[in-house]
Amino acid sequence: LGTTPVTLLGPISTALAEAARACTAFPLVFGGLNCFPASGVPRVLFMETLDPSGGLLQLYTRLCEALAQFDFHPDHALFRPHVTLCRAGRRASPPRLRALREQAARAPDDRPEPLTVDEAVFFRSVPERDAAVYQSLQRLPLTLPAPDPTAARQPVQPPPSRDSA
Numbered sequence: 391l392g393t394t395p396v397t398l399l400g401p402i403s404t405a406l407a408e409a410a411r412a413c414t415a416f417p418l419v420f421g422g423l424n425c426f427p428a429s430g431v432p433r434v435l436f437m438e439t440l441d442p443s444g445g446l447l448q449l450y451t452r453l454c455e456a457l458a459q460f461d462f463h464p465d466h467a468l469f470r471p472h473v474t475l476c477r478a479g480r481r482a483s484p485p486r487l488r489a490l491r492e493q494a495a496r497a498p499d500d501r502p503e504p505l506t507v508d509e510a511v512f513f514r515s516v517p518e519r520d521a522a523v524y525q526s527l528q529r530l531p532l533t534l535p536a537p538d539p540t541a542a543r544q545p546v547q548p549p550p551s552r553d554s555a
Contacts, residue, residue, distance in 0.1 A: 391462055402457070402460055402512075403512060405456040405460070406512055410449070410509070410530035411532070412452055413445065413452055413532045414533050415506050415532050415533075416443045416444075416445020416449075416506070416507055417443055417445070417505070418440075418504060418505050419441075419442055420439060420501045420502050421438030421439060422438055422494075422497070422499065423436070423475075423495075424472070424494060425491045431484045432478070432487050432490060432491045433478045433487070434476070436475055441471065446471055449507075449510060454466075477521060479521060480520055508532050509530055509531045509532055510530040510532070512526070512527045512528040512529075512530060514526075514527050
């Protein structure tokens, strides 16, 4: 959002919470490793994400619509869903960063298991000497999806008692 007046944080938080509640939880699938920017000296190492259910795009769209009332209009061409793994500090060596890009390109396709996204988080970025520090302002729960009625239900097993061990 960039520099935002403190007086808008409450109304923005409310609008974002309403937008998130209009979305259902969704699976997030991980892709390969990559770097930003796409060429030159990389500054960010990230893991790509895939959106097979369309849930991430729905959440993004709802959040953008909520922010439009505050005259925030993101550049949709720049939207590239990912999970940031690390950022280079200002004093990082360009040759080492280029080597990191090469290593990321050769990394084995060893992806984490998909996860369920059931909330978004509204963060504040506080510039510090070497890098920004991120502070969570508000958790934005998504509406959980209805259970699948066709799924076989497994009985819940009680934990073993201490006597049976």
